[in-house]
Amino acid sequence: MAKRDFTTSRRERARTIAATLLLAALSLPAVADDRAAALSSSLPPALAEAQARFAEAWAEAPLAIARGLFVEGEVTGFGQYTPRPDATFAQDDTLIVYVQPVGYGYLESATGHAIRLTADFEVANASGQILAAQERFATLESDARDRQREFHATLRFRFDGLRPGAYTLTTRLSDTATGESASLDLPFTVTADPAPAE
Numbered sequence: 794m795a796k797r798d799f800t801t802s803r804r805e806r807a808r809t810i811a812a813t814l815l816l817a818a819l820s821l822p823a824v825a826d827d828r829a830a831a832l833s834s835s836l837p838p839a840l841a842e843a844q845a846r847f848a849e850a851w852a853e854a855p856l857a858i859a860r861g862l863f864v865e866g867e868v869t870g871f872g873q874y875t876p877r878p879d880a881t882f883a884q885d886d887t888l889i890v891y892v893q894p895v896g897y898g899y900l901e902s903a904t905g906h907a908i909r910l911t912a913d914f915e916v917a918n919a920s921g922q923i924l925a926a927q928e929r930f931a932t933l934e935s936d937a938r939d940r941q942r943e944f945h946a947t948l949r950f951r952f953d954g955l956r957p958g959a960y961t962l963t964t965r966l967s968d969t970a971t972g973e974s975a976s977l978d979l980p981f982t983v984t985a986d987p988a989p990a991e
Contacts, residue, residue, distance in 0.1 A: 848940075851895070854895070855896055856894060856896045856971060856973040856975045857894070857896050857975050858893065858894055858966065858977045860893040861977040862877070863889065863891075863981070864876055864877055865889065868889075868891055868945070868947045871944070872943075877889075882981060882982070882983055883985075884953075884955060884984075888981065889949050890949075890950070890962070890977075892945065892947075892964065892966070892977060893945045894944060894945075894946075895942075896973075896975075897910060897944070897971070898968055898971040899940055899970055904938060905938040906936070906940045907935070907936045907970075908933070908970075909969035910932070910934070910946075910966050910968055910969070911929045911932055911969065912930060912931040912932075912948070912964060912965070912966055912967075913964070914927060914948075914950070914963065914965070916952065916961070917960065917961050917963070918959070919960070924955070925952065931948070950962065955983045956983070957983050957984055959981075961978055961979065962979045962981060963976055963978050963979075964976065965977075
């Protein structure tokens with residue numbers, strides 16, 4: 794599991810907002826390959842046919858984000874996360890976002906089949922003003938012999954300088970294989986840091 798650090802900043806009323814993002818992407822083996830592979834497997838005929846139809850539906854579907862939410866703690870695998878009970882954060886909190894894209898395409902690689910997605914982000918205040926943004930700040934990738942259908946990414950955001958108030962974090966994924974993109978909007982609230990104890 795690879796991690797990368799990314800930093801960007803914008804000014805809001807002469808204050809700098811810095812965002813540090815750490816990315817972790819992990820995928821698990823697919824349960825289905827293309828139609829030919831499914832039908833030529835040793836699975837029971839009904840299951841093989843169901844997997845073949847699923848592969849066909851996947852190929853026809855646009856890129857989408859099946860699941861995207863704020864989580865807490867460590868994400869240990871596909872679907873293995875703890876949802877955050879609310880979207881309220883202190884000014885020094887780290888925002889952790891879990892995403893499950895679907896409908897992505899595949900590129901040929903030395904291993905077999907490659908997933909290549911890029912990610913952009915924006916943070917906007919309640920009036921829609923963009924306070925921080927960066928295109929292609931991360932690449933989500935995986936290579937395997939089979940076409941993987943279970944793939945997720947964990948993104949960590951830390952914004953320094955956001956005042957207490959309501960905001961929206963928009964993450965956009967773009968698929969290198971198909972040229973398609975999909976966006977996820979997550980509203981959140983920043984509260985004032987507690988006053989230091991005397």
